[in-house]
Amino acid sequence: MTRITPVLLAGGSGTRLWPLSRKSYPKQFAPLLGEESLFQASVRRLSGSAAGPEWALDFDAPVVVTGNDFRFIVAEQMGAVEVDPGAVLIEPEGRNTAPAILAAALHLAARDPEAILLVAPSDHVIPDAAAFHEAVARGLSAVAEGRLVTFGIRPTHAETAYGYLEVPGLPEEAQEPLPLRRFVEKPEAEAAARMLAKGTFLWNAGIFLFAAKDILAAFRAHAPDLLEPVEAAVREARPDLGFLRLAPGPWARTREISVDYAVMEKAANLSVVPYGSAWSDLGGWDAVWRESLPDDAGVVLTGGATAIDCRDTLLRSDSQQLEIVGIGLRNIMAVAMNDAVLVADMSRAQDVRKAVEVLKAKGVPQAGQFPKDHRPWGWFESLVVGPRFQVKRILVHPGAALSLQSHVHRSEHWIVVAGTARVTVGDEVRLVTENESVYIPLGAVHRMENPGKVPMVLIEVQTGAYVGEDDIIRYEDVYART
Template sequence: MIVPVVMAGGSGTRLWPMSRSLYPKQFLSLVNDATMLQDTCRRLDGLDTAQPMIICGEEHRFTVAEQMRAFGLHADSKIVLEPAGRNTAPAVALAALKSLQDDESDPLLLILAADHVMTDIDAFQDAVKKATEHAKAGKLVTFGIIPTGPETGYGYIRQGDMVGDAYQIAEFVEKPDQDTAEKYLSGGNYVWNSGMFMFRASRYVEELRKYRPDILQACEASVENATVDVDFVRPDKEAFLLCPDESIDYAVMEPLCSAVNSTAAVVVPLDCGWSDVGSWSALWDVSTKDDNGNALYGDVIAHNTSNSYIRTDSKLVATVGLDNVIVVESDDAIMVASKDHVQDVKKIVEQLKLTDRSEAQLHRKVYRPWGFYDSIDHGDRFQVKRIVVKPGGKLSLQMHHHRAEHWIVVSGTAEVTRGDEVFLVSENESTYIPLGVTHRLANPGAIPLEMIEVQSGSYLGEDDIVRFEDTYGRN
């Protein structure tokens, strides 16, 4: 049995303003109606795999759980919460050790990233089937993307002798300059390093023990002392923080391939319309375009505009006389860039972080395990939010030191706890929560609860919440 391991960490700063650190690109629907995480799982349909194991951070756990539930995965899916970002070698070690804990048959692990795009799913699945035979034989397999141009943004793998329908890995090479990339392309024996792998869980552990026992020891201790919380597996944080930050390539694959004539690791070539969507220009590359080369999403009027990517969430965006540009409108920001300079979008995010602006982390609409809220308006001493609570959803029992709240129900029914009272508030009714009073909001109905919240007080930050009880473990 193959266990897909989907790496769902990362902040995707190059796709700001759509991608934010608390809601990054892997959770967005950028190419079709599915999110990139859901698309990654969907391309496994037709393969003989178990339900996927998802590796993500604490701050993304509810988003992952909700998107997996929407995809039809719940009880049997595993969400492993990486205690801190330590790169791919430790993250995959957690997955390997957890899978060996759960399955004594030593499953094959298919390591995938949650933010890749593939347009030819049949080609991807054929490559997985080829890799499966090599992985069953004890080899560590990586997938090499057949280059479509002299790309300087990817690492490369130099292919050696053929090993069945794969190739010996002669060398891993870093991101090249333009001249070197053109030489790699013309040479014909280089492929892009995709960061996708397949191997038996025990084989990865074995090689990690040989080359990086420090990583393995920290991960073993972390998994041994892990706890389970509803959908989530929580490896021990204290043990994991002792783990070095290292990629699979540096920790295992490169030293393994440096052995003379080593065939313990192989690369399977893959030509599937792949992109890691590392920039807005890369997203333009894989998008459907009109006759003028424009990829248009949302309410857009493009006049005398060509070779551009224009996306809007809400407002009408009109362009005139533009070429080779990126225009992205989100609920709280607009970004305009030359398509040739989109790698510098991350510099904007760095400036936002330096000035502690919320636009680096959050969208105006913020998702929570019970639903979402949208910050509609705000002033010095007030804030207005639209709150939607899904059926059965329940906010924490909480209190605020600096603000009072007015709740107006627009649709559905709210169950309100206010001090010692518990009562229902129906459509077109309202209630008031005084400052300092313990309260809770819940949706006991079968339809979403939609309401308007007006906050007033001297401080309206999200950190002015004292939680006494929480269904989702956020105390």
């Protein structure tokens, strides 16, 4: 049985799926289709062993490459699907896919230069895991010959949001890996239609299979300037709880570039495995609409949504307090959250990123900040913010604890509405149960913990001259945050 180490890339921002996907909580961690996030579905798909009539795969513990802000989200979501990571590499800052893949390859090659890596984005939808595993197995013969393997999706329509791979021919049935003729950038509509009609072009999935030694040789040949800083970042990496922090100094010297531009478009030893089953990178709300299986009228409803006389329309509410209603809509996508609503023609799905840029230029917080602020102990959301006060809802996971802290500018009043809190205020420690409250005077050293077996929820009322998140002095923290 062939042993493969999955490398999951989980650092993107996914602005085309705003307002659900934002810089502080991108699409890979959101439950876009079903109860699990795209990241969790990717973890499940690339875990354990898989066997077919003529092939067998054995997946090692996955390596995840992500950003500092997402490290605890990664740990929490992997724990929820009961998969332990082999390593979680923390990028000091995003540098695109080439440095991320190189860091993972160097990390694994230090243990075994012959290690086989399956590199995949963590935000793709691949419903048929068995078919994908079979495609991976078909690529192993090329890997054994020292080739770099990429996976091309058989196109179903003239898509302008994807890059393309040209191959010499494309038989109907699955076959051995094909030689790559060329990469094609994201095309205009007319060019995409011509490529679809020609039948020798595949969508570029951005998924790769190779041996660690072979991808390192490719970087040495085609992007040698990346080697020194990334090698130093990996060599000087330091453990932090269950994570491995790449050294920020060397990492800052790496250029920002995709692996396609840095290596793949220059390599002569590239092969393509065609993949014909369902696949999507959910690169826009139109893709979410297609993957959500529209009804006979072409309507998709999610959450508190109601459609009357609508066709080819997506209506989605991700707020328990907000019902969205569409009447007589045609080819419309409307997505509602507590703090932002998107309404657009379905044909303009790729322009959502432009809206995010406009919001950023205006200084609108919703451009990048998610309503729920996820922390290692749980999450909080602001319910009301006004002059000299703020009201939050806070959820603390079982067994989790906030840092021992104090505030310079605000006092707080906590009311427990679910579960039980263990509260420290100065030298006093006591349990606070549902419908009980506690007052935290300005400047008091305090901590909140959940000693129970169920999530604890409380309402926090802050009052003071300043209620920003940076008004925190930490004295102790089980999550080693500074």
